[in-house]
Amino acid sequence: MLMAGKAAWALITFVFSALMLLMLYLSSKKIYIPQIREHPGVHAISEAVGRAAEMGRPVSFSPGTSSLYDAKYAGDTAAALTLLNAVAREAVKSGSKLIVGISQPTVLPVAQAIVKTAYTMEGKAEEYVEGDTVRFYSPDQWGFASSYMGMMYRERVAANFLFGGHAAEALILAETGATVGAMQVSGSTNVYQLPMFLVSCDYTLIGEDQLAAAAYLSPDPAQKGTVFGQDLAKLICVVLIVIGAILVTAGSKILSQLLAS
């Protein structure tokens, strides 16, 4: 039995999921491989890491202050972890020191595994220092912020990456990064903190940009199919909004009622 008010949710979730999975299938079978516009911020990752290596200064990364089981920003955290994978590989390859600052204990084991793997794959396992390459700071947002700030100053980081769910500490971290002269790439789905990143960082992946980046950074090109699925879902939303607005103008509230059913 469907819950009242959830029919539209079930239908939309189902249709969107089906579209995304279909596109994933089509691109994995090479029937239709979409051309995805990549965010310049993603290309800037290797530039920033390379610059840090030239200067002989470290690279820092924060996957946010939201946990892995956060009821709103779990997707944000997951996307940040895939970006960590990309940054860690670049950093290990270029030979710059990598420092990952962790706030949430649930994110810690995952980040440790990702970074450790990145070092092992380049044959530099001995450079990974337990407790030091991936640093746990504090689950408290301000405890984390004060440590991350102090770290950026003391280590004089040259490239700083801020992804995932950051709250009010966003501007503090980004401005400190700007003060120490780091090149910064950031992203978040927290709409209240995005403006802070946008103003202070060199590149910012706005909302969905970050979630899509997680797909096209994957070594498997078929994953780009889901990004095209996202596009189709958005086009459906555009159509719904335009038709709905015309209907409302004509005096019919049918679409609004359907969406509330």
Added chain:
Amino acid sequence: MSLREVLNRNYKQVIYIALFLSLAIPLISPIGLPVPVQKTTLGVYNKIESLKSGDVAVIGSNIGAAIYAEVYPQYIAVLEHLLRKPGVKIVLVGHGIEAPIWAERALNELNAPNRKTYGVDFVHLGYIAGEEAAIAGLCRDIHALLKVDHGGRPLSDLPMMNNIRNAKDFTIVIDFTASADSQYWLNQAYASYGTAIGFGLTAIKVPDAYAYYMAGQIFGIIESLSGAAQYENLIHKPGMAVTGMDAQSLAHLLYIALILLGNIFIVTQRRVK
């Protein structure tokens, strides 16, 4: 050395000192920059002004450390206004753990125990656990939900509580809060009993509540520190919000000046080159 050279050398320190001064000076000696009164604030003021002897005002004291800077000054101003109205009964109640601490602090700050009689003119029911269900219980039957007040005195010993049994006896409810609980009173008291509701909110919560105001479901909103300052002016008792608003105004002007300065310097620099 020109202003540009000073700013170029270490702009951050100069800017930080400027901001500190624009915040600290109004706190030391208030300037009294004008604060226009919004109609939402006036809605709360007029409602309280219209209360008669014997009317009951329920105050949701859901203040916490995170929102105290914005909401506590509103709370103080409204309580002061209520304490001035002869015969109006005040009931303080909260559903946040920290709520009773702030309620007690406000009562002491306003010297309420000496101005009015506890149990006759005002009571403090303390903190009630259970979120929306607690508010629902309170609206249905206070005496069934609660046996004692915040200080542990039986409700039956408090004379004014004999006439206040459920939401039908509340003339108005004003909820001071920062989260989703602002809707609890609307759902429970307004929807089921038609009690008049008003809000004291942080800036971030106002857009949601404004829709209810436009629909006529609530009589007013006090918005953040600016609303508190307007209220202080309305009751002719300028306090921490009015001085706070001076600081707000100066700081906003400083931000705008900095944005413009940064851009002017770019333009002039290009000309020099």
Added chain:
Amino acid sequence: MIDVATLSLLISTTLILAVYTILYRENPAFRVGEHLMVGATVGNAIVLAVFQIRDLAWRKLQIGLTKGDLSGIGYIIPMILGVLLYFQFSSKYRYMARVSIALLLAVGISLSIRGLIFVNVIGQIRGALAPLTTIQNIAYLIGVVCALLYFVYERRASKLAGPLPKIGRYVIMLTMGAYFANTIMGRLSIVIGTLTSVFVAPALYLIPIAFLIVAADALIRRKSAKA
């Protein structure tokens, strides 16, 4: 003898000033504040975690065992999964932590999808359905369509939309500017609140002392830089 409340005020004011010195430069006072804060918040989190395990898992398990209630006994599972997380530190048995992480991730991802499709997608589409009778509403419709098209990533689809995604980018920028400015009031309120709490004797006297120390340090550094 100073009383406990005054002592608390003096310590907290010293900490506030110590933290604010980061605006001048990274220094030992900030470091003390930073390390105290990390120690305190992690300690606090440990206490909370212990209570959480006790109240949420241990008690339920006990009740479950005495009453034979399956849902209560089930709480042995998260406790085992919690312990398995510690295999993270062994390179050989690291995979043992994977089911625990899967549980966390599954709960987070599914709760997020639930909420975000319901509130963000459906809620916002419904919010956008306004009659096109005012200039504002027509502008809103064009604006939201352009902004949505900005987020279309497929090159060919994006090209079909013509100049609309470009306009959408301007709409997003305008939104970011507006939201940036709109957070300022809340932030300022916090500083004003902090300042009001510090501007009371005896804490007040610490402010000029802090400024003097900073000024002295700046002078010394300038001299040594010249020399």
Added chain:
Amino acid sequence: MAGIWRSVASAALLIISMVIMLDFALKNATLQALATDLNNWAVVVAAFALGIGAYSLILRHGRMITRKGPLWPYSIILLVTMLVFVVTGLVTGSITSPQYNWIYSTIVMPVSSSLYGMNAFFIASASYRAFKAKSWEALVLLVAAIFLMLKNAPIGAVISPILPQIGGEIWDFATATGMRALLIGIGIGTLALGLRVMIGQEKTPLGGAE
């Protein structure tokens, strides 16, 4: 063994996600109880995860102290403070006890509010440094910000009552257009990423492919 356990993890991920998603749409008491329990389980596992964090922290600072690394005295401060909080909390048995409340409100509250408030200072430096009208996009961002500031500060209305009106129109436009598109995009993007995680196409958030 490792292979089987990894399959268990993938299966658990998919099944748990499905249970919680279905619980949202279907009216079913069993499903609801199960979803609530799963949610609580996550909280319990997360509480255990804090131990990994604490171990990692103690390892790093312990090493700093024994090797007399840079900043080792601060590491002592950190570990002692942590110990004081843990002991006070566990001995008094409650985080609302007066002793615990005192150390918490003396250390954590002032530092939190200082850092939170420091945003106001960084907004000032960012205003000067970063709000440069280098492009038309940046100009739009900048103009919108200035009008909103004039709307929010009472001084705006004093200069001219038109200013807050313009600010209000910009705000309404921003929430009805850009914010709406952002939120819809985030919803759809999270669904796409979530699906890929659920069906095992994206293994990085689980700790990588290994």
